[in-house]
C-alpha cells in the first residue's frame with residue numbers, strides 16, 4: 001500500500017493585546033487604550049522574527065491601512081475576506097474562506113503562522129489551528145468592544161507557560177493549546 005505523505009501542518013500563534021474585560025478593540029475599532037501607555041518590551045519583535053506568514057481578517061487588515069505605514073513589510077500576508085477584491089492590494093493575498101486559506105498556507109509551505117484579528121482568532125481556535133497564545137492584558141475595562149474570544153463547541157485546555165509583569169501595569173501570559181487526540 002502506498003502511503004500518502006501529509007505535509008506537516010503549520011504552527012498557529014496568536015500574539016494579541018486585550019483589555020481586562022476581554023476586548024481587542026473598541027466597538028469602532030479604536031486601539032487608543034492599548035497603545036497610550038508604554039509597557040516596555042512586549043517581545044513583539046522577537047515573536048515576529050519567528051514568523052513566516054501572517055493571517056488576519058479584513059477588519060485587522062483595514063485597521064492596518066490607517067496606521068500610515070505597512071506594518072507587515074516583507075512578510076507573506078494572507079487576509080480572510082468575502083468582500084475584498086482579490087487584487088485589492090499587492091502586499092496581500094485574499095482568501096474567501098478557511099478552506100481556501102489553508103490550501104494557500106500549505107502551498108506556500110507556511111510553518112509558523114501569526115493568526116491575528118478577533119474573528120480570525122476565533123475561527124482558528126474553533127478549528128484547532130492555534131498552538132500558542134500570547135495574551136498581553138492592558139489594565140483597563142472597556143465595557144464593550146470587539147471580543148477576543150467567543151463561543152466554543154467544547155472546552156479548549158490551555159497549558160500555562162509563563163506570565164510576565166510588563167511596564168505600566170500590563171501583564172503578559174503565554175499558553176500552549178492542547179489539541180484533542
Ligand SMILES: NC(=O)c1ccc[n+]([C@@H]2O[C@H](COP(=O)([O-])OP(=O)(O)OC[C@H]3O[C@@H](n4cnc5c(N)ncnc54)[C@H](OP(=O)(O)O)[C@@H]3O)[C@@H](O)[C@H]2O)c1
Pocket residue numbers: 015016017018023024025028029030031034056057058059060061063064080081082083084095096097098116117118119120121123146
Ligand atoms: N488588540 C490587538 O492586539 C488587536 C489585534 C488584531 C486586531 N485588533 C483589532 O481588531 C479589530 C478587527 O477585529 P475583527 O473582530 O473585525 O476581526 P478580523 O478577524 O480582523 O476581521 C473580521 C473579518 O474577516 C473576515 N473573516 C473572518 N473570519 C472569516 C472566515 N472564517 N471566512 C471568511 N472571512 C472571514 C470577514 O470579512 P468579510 O466581511 O470581508 O467577509 C470578517 O468580517 C480591528 O479594530 C483591529 O485593530 C486588535
